[in-house]
Amino acid sequence: MTNPIMSKIDHQPQTLRDIVQERMREAIISGQFAPGERLVERPLCDQLGVSRTVVRETIRYLEAEGLVEILPGKGPIVARLTWADARQIYDIRQMLETAAATECARNITPQLAEQLKAALQSLQEAVAAGVPTPMLRATTEFYRIIFDGAGHNVAWEIAQRLNGRISRLRAVTLSTAERQKPGPAHMQDICEAIVSGDAKAAQAAIEQHLSDAKHTAERLLNEK
Amino acid sequence: MTNPIMSKIDHQPQTLRDIVQERMREAIISGQFAPGERLVERPLCDQLGVSRTVVRETIRYLEAEGLVEILPGKGPIVARLTWADARQIYDIRQMLETAAATECARNITPQLAEQLKAALQSLQEAVAAGVPTPMLRATTEFYRIIFDGAGHNVAWEIAQRLNGRISRLRAVTLSTAERQKPGPAHMQDICEAIVSGDAKAAQAAIEQHLSDAKHTAERLLNEK
DNA sequence: TGCCGTATTATGGTATACCATCATACAGTA
DNA sequence: TACTGTATGATGGTATACCATAATACGGCA
Numbered sequence: 138m139t140n141p142i143m144s145k146i147d148h149q150p151q152t153l154r155d156i157v158q159e160r161m162r163e164a165i166i167s168g169q170f171a172p173g174e175r176l177v178e179r180p181l182c183d184q185l186g187v188s189r190t191v192v193r194e195t196i197r198y199l200e201a202e203g204l205v206e207i208l209p210g211k212g213p214i215v216a217r218l219t220w221a222d223a224r225q226i227y228d229i230r231q232m233l234e235t236a237a238a239t240e241c242a243r244n245i246t247p248q249l250a251e252q253l254k255a256a257l258q259s260l261q262e263a264v265a266a267g268v269p270t271p272m273l274r275a276t277t278e279f280y281r282i283i284f285d286g287a288g289h290n291v292a293w294e295i296a297q298r299l300n301g302r303i304s305r306l307r308a309v310t311l312s313t314a315e316r317q318k319p320g321p322a323h324m325q326d327i328c329e330a331i332v333s334g335d336a337k338a339a340q341a342a343i344e345q346h347l348s349d350a351k352h353t354a355e356r357l358l359n360e361k
Numbered sequence: 362m363t364n365p366i367m368s369k370i371d372h373q374p375q376t377l378r379d380i381v382q383e384r385m386r387e388a389i390i391s392g393q394f395a396p397g398e399r400l401v402e403r404p405l406c407d408q409l410g411v412s413r414t415v416v417r418e419t420i421r422y423l424e425a426e427g428l429v430e431i432l433p434g435k436g437p438i439v440a441r442l443t444w445a446d447a448r449q450i451y452d453i454r455q456m457l458e459t460a461a462a463t464e465c466a467r468n469i470t471p472q473l474a475e476q477l478k479a480a481l482q483s484l485q486e487a488v489a490a491g492v493p494t495p496m497l498r499a500t501t502e503f504y505r506i507i508f509d510g511a512g513h514n515v516a517w518e519i520a521q522r523l524n525g526r527i528s529r530l531r532a533v534t535l536s537t538a539e540r541q542k543p544g545p546a547h548m549q550d551i552c553e554a555i556v557s558g559d560a561k562a563a564q565a566a567i568e569q570h571l572s573d574a575k576h577t578a579e580r581l582l583n584e585k
Numbered sequence: 586t587g588c589c590g591t592a593t594t595a596t597g598g599t600a601t602a603c604c605a606t607c608a609t610a611c612a613g614t615a
Numbered sequence: 616t617a618c619t620g621t622a623t624g625a626t627g628g629t630a631t632a633c634c635a636t637a638a639t640a641c642g643g644c645a
Contacts, residue, residue, distance in 0.1 A: 152597095152598065152599090153598075153599070154421075154598080154599095177625085177626070178626075179625090179626075179627095187599080187600090188599055188601070189600080189627095190414070190417075190598085190600065190601090191598085191599070191600090193418060193627090193628095194417060194418055194421045195421075197378075197418045197421040197422045197425075198421045198422065198424065198425045199425075200425075201421075201422045201423075201424075201425030201426050210606085210607085210627085211607095211626090211627085212626070212627055213627090221512075222514075222515055225513060225514070225515040225516060226515060228460070229515065229516055229519070232456045232457070232460065233453070233456070236452070236456065288445075288449075289449060290449070291446055291449040291450060291453065292449060292453055295453070295519060376627095376629090377628075377629070378628080378629095401595085401597095402596075402597070403595085403596075411629080411630090412629055412630045412631070413597095413630080413631085414628085414629055414630065414631090415628090417597090417598095434597090434636085434637085435596090435597085435637095436596070436597055437597090
C-alpha cells in the first residue's frame, strides 16, 4: 500500500475563494491599490468575474490579516500604515528573526547550510539583475529557510503577515542605495554566521540589517 | 462648536457580523466547542438566528485568526493545537511580553504605576474568589496595561491572538496548583519590577512566569 | 445473507436578490 | 439666487436560492 500509484490523491478543490484571496493579497502587497483606497465590492467582482460572496469573504480574511481596514458604515479600504505601527513591526520582526537565526544556527546541518547558501546565491543574482519582485521573492525564500531550519513555523506566519503590512516600505528599502551597507551584504553576514553556527554573530547581523531597514523606512514614511 | 451637544455622534452601526464574530470567538475560546469539532454552518445559523452569509464571513475571519481551520473539501473545524505550536506560542509570548515590560518599565509614570497596581489587586481578588473567567479577564487587563504603557499595540494584538489559540491551556495553567510559585505571585513580581523601573527584574519575572506556564502546558498536552 | 448500485441527504461553494443608508443631484419655491 | 425637500444612485449588509459533491441509507440481486 506504499505504492505511489495507489497513494491518496491530494485532491485540493482550489476554491474561488483561495484564488481570489491570493490575487487580492498580491494586488495589495504589490501596491496595485494605494493605501486608504476604497475597495468597492461590485467593481472588484466584475473585474475578477466572481460574485460578491467570494469577494466579501476574501475581504474578511484580509481584514483579519491587517491588509484591509473596515471603516464602519463606509466599507473596506486598503490598510494604511503609520510610522508608529511600522516601527513596532520592525521591532517585532527583529525579535522573531533573531530568535529564528539563533535556533537555526544551533540546528545547523550540512544540507541546511547548502540550502541557505543557494538561497543567498539566488538573492544576489536577483539583486544584480535589479528587478524588485524577484528580489523580494528571494529574500522571502532566504528567511523561510531560516525559520524552517529553526522549526519556527508559527513565528514565520506572523513574520509573513507583518511583512505584508509593510510591503510598500520593503519594496523601497530593499532597493534603496542610501544604506551604508546594502541589504544583500547583511544577508551574507547572516548566512555566514548561521552556517558557522555562530548564533551571536547571526544575532548581531540581523540587528544591524533591521535597524538599517527601519531607519530607511522612517525617512520614507516621514517625508510623505 | 466645541459644545458637546453638537459634537459628532459616533454612530457605530454594530453589524450582525461583529456580534456573531464576538460570540463565536468567545464560544471557541471558552471551550464551548471542542478542538477538531466540525462547525456546521446551517445549525450555527439556526442557533444564532442569522443567515449563512454572516456565519461564513465570521468563519473566514476566525480562520485568519487561527481559531478555525478549514479542511479542504470538508469544511470548517475548531482549530486543533499541537504541542509543537503551543511551545512556539509560549516562546513568542515571552519575547513580546518581555519587550513590553521592559519598555513599560522605562516609561513608568505614577499614573501607570497606579493602574498596574489596581489591576494586580483585581487579579488577586479574582484568584481569591477562584472563578476562572474573571481570573482570565483580570490577567488580560493586567497585560493590556503593560503593553499599552509600552506603546506596543501591534504586539498586543499579536499576543491576544496567540492567547486565543492557547486558551484552553491557559484556563488550566492559570488555575492549576502544581506550579512551584502560583501565577499571581509572578504577576506581583512583574508589577513590582515595572513600577520600580527595573527592566531587568521585570524580564526575569516574565521569563520565570512563562517558562512555568509552558511546562505546565506541556504536561497537559502530552498526557492527553 | 452479503454485496453492490442507486436514491437521498447533508453540507459547503457560489450566485443572486433585496433592503437600508448615505451621498448626490435636481427641481421647485420663496 | 439661495435654500430645501425629494428623487435617484451607489454601496454595504443580510438573506436566500441553487448547485456540486461526498457521505449515508436503502433496496435489489446473486
